[in-house]
Amino acid sequence: MAIQTKDLNLKEYLRALSAEIPDYQRGYAWENEQISQFLEDLVEEYIANSDKSEKSYFFGTIVVAKEGNSKAQVIDGQQRLTTITIFLAAMRNYLNSISETAGDSANELCEEINHDYIGRETSRNGSTYKLRQRGEIETYFREEIQKPKNVFETLQLTRKEGRKPPRNAIAQAYNVIVNWLENDLASKQSNDVEVYPNDGAKAERIVHLVDTLLNNFFIVEIESNDVTTGYQIFQNLNGTGKNLNAGDLIKTDFFGKVTREETKEIANKWDEIQSITGNDDSTEIIRYYWNAVNSKFATKRSLYPRVSKEIKTSQEIFNFLDDLLKVVPSYMAALGADSDVLDYRDTQVQLALKDLRSLKLKSYLPILFALELNDATDDQVADVLNSICSLMFRNVVIANEVANKFEKLFAQGAVQINDDQSIEMLIDELNTRKISDELFKDALLKYNAEGSLDIARFILRKFEHLDDSTKTLNGNQEVHVEHIMPQNPEDITSWGFENIDDNSFREHLWALGNLVLLDSKKNTKIKNHSFESKKAEYANSGLRQVHELIEQDTWNAQTIEKRTEKIAERSVETW
Structure with missing residues (x-):
């Protein structure tokens, strides 16, 4: 050897x-x-x-x-x-x-x-x-x-x-x-x-x-x-082994800069932060906080040297940790910790955070932290979060722009909030960054949901809420996404296609217009049946979008395209 x-x-x-x-x-x-x-x-x-x-x-x-x-x-x-x-x-x-x-x-x-x-x-x-x-x-x-x-x-x-x-x-x-x-x-x-x-x-x-x-x-x-x-x-x-993360290095650096008498207080604050977050690695929350209050943007790699260079005195360290403790509730609510979601701000803020979680987004956290540190109202927080959700849904989720480029935009927005820029100006700036209605609609018309049913579920769940606010489709996993035209139909010709290997069949199968929310039991029961058989089961659903399908006589490429168009137009209005 x-x-x-x-x-x-x-x-x-x-x-x-x-x-x-x-x-x-x-x-x-x-x-x-x-x-x-x-x-x-x-x-x-x-x-x-x-x-x-x-x-x-x-x-x-x-x-x-x-x-x-x-x-x-x-x-x-x-x-x-x-x-x-x-x-x-x-x-x-x-x-x-x-x-x-x-x-x-x-x-x-x-x-x-x-x-x-x-x-x-x-x-x-x-x-x-x-x-x-x-x-x-x-x-x-x-x-x-x-x-x-x-x-x-x-x-x-x-x-x-x-x-x-x-x-x-x-x-x-x-x-x-x-x-x-x-x-x-x-x-x-x-x-x-x-x-x-x-x-x-x-x-x-x-x-x-x-x-x-x-x-x-x-x-x-x-x-x-x-x-x-x-x-x-x-x-x-x-x-084997565990590498030191940036949070560990910052913690060690802080202990080296304070007196022996101050060490215990630093340790208590640090332990309080980690006990709430339930995570020994504090790198993420520190980085989002740093980018919320500093014009010098930090990546994971540059976080430790930036913090070490700028935070030198005991008072600066205490202020740093006190601010971290202030933003911990918003951080936990953004992650979806149940106790914090229930206690954190009002229903509209919670719903906005839920949408952002459904899209697996966290890069906006510097702005949320800045709003928290500057005592923004619930209405202001909800308005900003909804603007961020619209921007990211259009540009990143649907148009496939790189998510990381928005990190710096959000960090700049957070710093502007700290510099007393108005919330309205921030929202205007976010809205100007959104791709046009035309590009957004075109991307939705071409959107293929294969491998990303969570996005289809997100859109359809949002529409169901808007149509009937009494419904409680709270989680992205509480309903299944049903293919109206099934993946393996018993008789493919009844859906207007010649065979399952037809490229047009695959394209229409995963189009947004061919997808609908349905509870799991009904989804399993109707499986690969004909459209007429499915409609009989759809009649038992309590969801409005399902009942709309019952009015259709047939389901084929044309009806799928027509419903996709309708979903795209409504998405433009919603986001």
């Missing part, structure tokens, strides 16, 4: 890389949040160390097994290596798309990326790709990511290969980076002047970002000469 370790920046590592990800490894799994955090860290690293080319950002450990002269088998680190390749491919493709006006340095970087960091296919040497995906995404990854393109555009998602095609995870990651880069290069200064006014400036921005990634980001590679040992190393690295 032989084990080697080395730490290298990504430039050195990728140049020497010749590895493959076995098909038995789990597929690519990074989602918008992880990719957005990677991009945010990259920009922050560039700002902090733009004049340096030294290894300063630890990007993680990579474990490989290499037997003889074969390619290294990646055991741990495949998510990071895949993301790096996708990022470099997107940067290269953008530079290719402006090659005639970007300048020589941009064209040289494209060649460097192809030759040194991604690899390519040549007539003499065949494939020299640095990273080879195995399994069903191998061809897609090579053709759509690794091979150069002269156009810069998002990749099409597909639903033709099963419920959640693995290629979609790759495509979605690429699309997130494409959308992020377009927004980054379109940045404007406070006087509305473009930061990167021409292709040369845009190319220079990309060169700087790529250089930061390659020179400043570094990894530690652990290589064994057999797969079994590699997996033992992986298990030991991931299965």
